[in-house]
Amino acid sequence: MNEAQRxxxxxxxxxxxxxxxxxxxxxxxxxxxxxxxxxxxxxxxxGSAEAPPVTRGPRPVSEASRKGLARLQGLLSETDAAPDPxxxxxxFAGGGRSTTARTPAATRASSQSTPTETDVAPTPERVPVxxxxxxxxxxxxxxxxxFWIGEQWLLVSxxxxxxxxxLEDRLAVNILKALGDxxxxxxxLRWPVFxxxxxxxxxxxxxxxxxxxxxxxxxxxxxxxxxxxPEESASGRSSLWQDVIAPLGEATVSFPGGLVALSSDPGAxxxxxxxxxxxxxx
Numbered sequence: 001m002n003e004a005q006r007x008x009x010x011x012x013x014x015x016x017x018x019x020x021x022x023x024x025x026x027x028x029x030x031x032x033x034x035x036x037x038x039x040x041x042x043x044x045x046x047g048s049a050e051a052p053p054v055t056r057g058p059r060p061v062s063e064a065s066r067k068g069l070a071r072l073q074g075l076l077s078e079t080d081a082a083p084d085p086x087x088x089x090x091x092f093a094g095g096g097r098s099t100t101a102r103t104p105a106a107t108r109a110s111s112q113s114t115p116t117e118t119d120v121a122p123t124p125e126r127v128p129v130x131x132x133x134x135x136x137x138x139x140x141x142x143x144x145x146x147f148w149i150g151e152q153w154l155l156v157s158x159x160x161x162x163x164x165x166x167l168e169d170r171l172a173v174n175i176l177k178a179l180g181d182x183x184x185x186x187x188x189l190r191w192p193v194f195x196x197x198x199x200x201x202x203x204x205x206x207x208x209x210x211x212x213x214x215x216x217x218x219x220x221x222x223x224x225x226x227x228x229x230p231e232e233s234a235s236g237r238s239s240l241w242q243d244v245i246a247p248l249g250e251a252t253v254s255f256p257g258g259l260v261a262l263s264s265d266p267g268a269x270x271x272x273x274x275x276x277x278x279x280x281x282x
Contacts, residue, residue: 136205136243140197143207145189145228147218148172150181154220156248158227158258168259175224179276189214204244212247224276225251227258253279
């Protein structure tokens, strides 16, 4: 390749070329670079034959361009038309008068920009939301729940951090299958969100609001709670837990132990099955 062309191609590609000013130690001798003119061109500019100029015909006009041009000419003709007889006159301080004519285009624009009473859409009424009890504000609470949403049942269980997700999922599937239901989706709710208790909304009142939103999104006709309701011996905290759980509604069956406790206690499994049978008969 001609050296001039090679340098141009390398420059376009972003490669910076350099040449050593002196012979480098141990380097092979450089080849003789050819900086001559490419084949087919003469050295003198006067002797080279110039290519005839390429003549291009007019570009074809598309149908969309014709329609746009006709629309523009129509607007210009409306602007040059006679002024509207209903044009108003403005009297200046010097005694002169100025007539402002409204063109049909301006009249259409004003009529379209001014909405009538029938064009204004009515503002939808907001559904009142029942406020959460303010007594929960500033109180700390911590829990981790998992939701298994079936077609008819909602299974909610307390799940410690050390629990196996796979074991919990298998137990939940077996329980809902025994009830004649299957799992559609699952959700996890962990509280508090932030480790700092001073963060606004990180208290029991914020937890009740989140539980209320979860209850609305996972509403089912029947609910099974495992390990959600506090024990009676937990004095002073029982009412707090009841207020946080209240947005879920009323449980069809509420069992004191979670799924992890059921996995290692055959007696608890039997008691839960009896409670479910009793709820089914009722």
